Amino acid sequence: AQSVTQLDSQVPVFEEAPVELRCNYSSSVSVYLFWYVQYPNQGLQLLLKYLSGSTLVESINGFEAEFNKSQTSFHLRKPSVHISDTAEYFCAVSPLRGAQKLVFGQGTRLTINP
Amino acid sequence: DTAVSQTPKYLVTQMGNDKSIKCEQNLGHDTMYWYKQDSKKFLKIMFSYNNKELIINETVPNRFSPKSPDKAHLNLHINSLELGDSAVYFCASSQERSDRREQYFGPGTRLTVT
Numbered sequence: 001a002q003s004v005t006q007l008d009s010q011v012p013v014f015e016e017a018p019v020e021l022r023c024n025y026s027s028s029v030s031v032y033l034f035w036y037v038q039y040p041n042q043g044l045q046l047l048l049k050y051l052s053g054s055t056l057v058e059s060i061n062g063f064e065a066e067f068n069k070s071q072t073s074f075h076l077r078k079p080s081v082h083i084s085d086t087a088e089y090f091c092a093v094s095p096l097r098g099a100q101k102l103v104f105g106q107g108t109r110l111t112i113n114p
Numbered sequence: 115d116t117a118v119s120q121t122p123k124y125l126v127t128q129m130g131n132d133k134s135i136k137c138e139q140n141l142g143h144d145t146m147y148w149y150k151q152d153s154k155k156f157l158k159i160m161f162s163y164n165n166k167e168l169i170i171n172e173t174v175p176n177r178f179s180p181k182s183p184d185k186a187h188l189n190l191h192i193n194s195l196e197l198g199d200s201a202v203y204f205c206a207s208s209q210e211r212s213d214r215r216e217q218y219f220g221p222g223t224r225l226t227v228t
């Protein structure tokens with residue numbers, strides 16, 4: 001079984017400040033890792049994923065996440081946030097083998113203040 | 115063109131009624147899912163279908179019955195609706211035998227039971 005813990009339910013930051021959204025997971029098997037973003041009143045969009053290879057993965061809009069196997073973490077970072085980054089962010093894992101299913105964390109509400 | 119679509123977007127109904135939510139994907143994927151997002155934004159998988167075959171059924175009450183007429187459609191029928199069924203229901207799809215492993219989500223259906 002898998003579980004995901006997002007350590008912060010809400011993160012308020014000022015525009016152009018750096019941000020880190022924390023994610024830890026627990027699993028008895030190897031997993032793939034994902035960050036999804038949900039803008040207000042919308043569905044979920046994939047932000048970035050770690051499947052294999054380099055442990056640092058990047059998105060097209062400046063976010064990055066680093067897979068740390070020893071700490072079972074997959075924290076999301078951005079060096080300078082914009083108002084448009086205001087959204088709910090979900091960390092998720094999926095087992096490498098067997099039926100694909102996403103196990104989500106509780107979500108982190110990122111609020112960007114001007 | 116919308117990749118994963120759901121109808122209706124909003125559904126308000128009374129306790130005891132029966133209702134259906136429809137989902138269609140035009141991505142050519144072979145696996146479809148239903149997730150439930152509760153009032154605290156927590157997302158949990160309910161069902162998944164691969165090539166019209168039920169793969170995952172996560173201890174969902176029997177009142178919920180998914181139906182997949184073909185690979186591109188996965189509908190969710192709910193009998194005898196209860197207050198606790200109020201939530202946002204998301205449909206998603208993916209390609210099982212793929213090294214991409216990402217799921218694409220629909221816009222969600224907000225169900226309110228009064």
